Amino acid sequence: MDVLSDAVAAMRVGRPHSSLTRRQAPWGVRFTGAGGAGFHAVLEGHAWLVMAEGHGDAEPVRLGPGDIAFVTQRGAYELVSEPGVAVREVTLRLDGSGLAPVPPVSPVPRVMDAGSPSAVMICGAYLLDENRPHPLLSDLPGLVHLAAADEEGAPLRAVLGLLVTELTDPQPGTDTIVTSLLDTLLLLILRTWWLGVRGSAGDHSGWAAALAHPAVAAALRAIHSDPAHPWTVGELGALGSLSRAPFARRFTESVGTPPLAYLTWWRMTTAAGRLREPDGAPLRTVAERAGYSSEFAFAKAFKREFGMAPGQYRKLRGAGLALSG
Incomplete structure (x- = not known):
């Protein structure tokens, strides 16, 4: 199984949102945290991304044509034509349908600020369930900046091109195609970041190290492929030709929790996902x-794990109530 895809699927809720925008300087928007993540890709011109104090890079980041910024919204940040300009505040709607305050969202996002733009951008937002974040995504920095010159980003920019085509010239099926392209884009952003971390010099830690280590990666794939299997530490270590103790130490150092603790966590996470399904399977x-x-x-x-019985969890989730866990 693909651990990255599983991690995203476990956290993603609602539908992603995107818009193609044409901005005339001076302009500025401030995004507040809304339990999700967003990307901003510059097609023409430039923009500056300014992170809030104590969140991500302290210095403003200039985005030029072909640059992509991916922000995990653990704090506020600004996207502006130049640092210091006045900004208006926007917040991602809880249902993921768009940004507020804005006019009602049409099936295909509108193109804003037509004219002679100082920047043409495509932006998107994803709602993530932060009550139970997957540690792989929690390990991400607050800001992932993918420069246009990054060779690993070629597939990512190919998908962006398709997304621009659908948003500028909608055809039958565009609504579903846009959603699928946004889901693909999220995975490509994360994969491009991971490949960049893996290819950089120095000792890696966290999930970048976990996915790069053959034995740990093999164990993670096995757990995700068959969480119901009664895995033992020795059995998981053998998948990567490591004995029990060295494997357990390496797994714990990179993943942040012992192998069997992660197995239990993933079992409960997938079970909770099944309980949230509208026509869920029987508890057995x-x-x-x-x-x-x-x-x-x-x-x-x-x-x-969750502080309540499975039946109660299913009932509360069905009623749309927020839960911690």
Whole structure:
């Protein structure tokens, strides 16, 4: 199984939003944190991205043609024509349908500020469930800047080109195509970042090291492929030709938790996802897919993880109530 795809699928909620914008200087917008992440790609001209104090890079980042900035919205940030200009504040709607305050969103996002633009950009936003963040995504820096000269970003820019075509010349099926392209774009942004980290000099730590280490990566793929299997530390280590102790140490150092603790965490995460589905499977089926032979054992483990029984979790999620866990 693809661990990166699984991590995104476990956190993504709602539909992604995108817009093609043409800006005339001076202009500036301030984005507030909204439990998600966003990207900004400059097609023509330039823009500056200014992170809030204590969040990401302190210095403003200049974005030129072909540059992409991906921001995990753990704090506010500004996108401006030049540092110091007046800004208006916008917030991602909780349903992911767009930015507020803006006019009602049409099926295809509108093109704004037509004229002689100082910048032409394509921007997008994703809602993420931060109640239970996957550690792979939590390991991301506040700002990922992918420069136009980055050779690893060629597939990413090819998808951006398709997205621009759909937004500027909508055809039958554009609404679904745009959503699919935005999902693809998110994965490519994360993959391009990871490949860049892996290819850089120096000792790597965290999930960049986990995905690059053959034994740890093999164990993660096995856990994600078959979470119901009664994995042991020795069995997981053997997948990468490591003995029990060296494997457990390496896994814990990079992933941040011991192998079996991560297995339990992933089992509960996937089980919670199934419980959130509108026409969810029976609890017995959810328990079996999570690796538990009895509903009682599963319910006990689930309550220890989420603070409530699976049935109560399903009921509250169905009512649309926010949960921690």
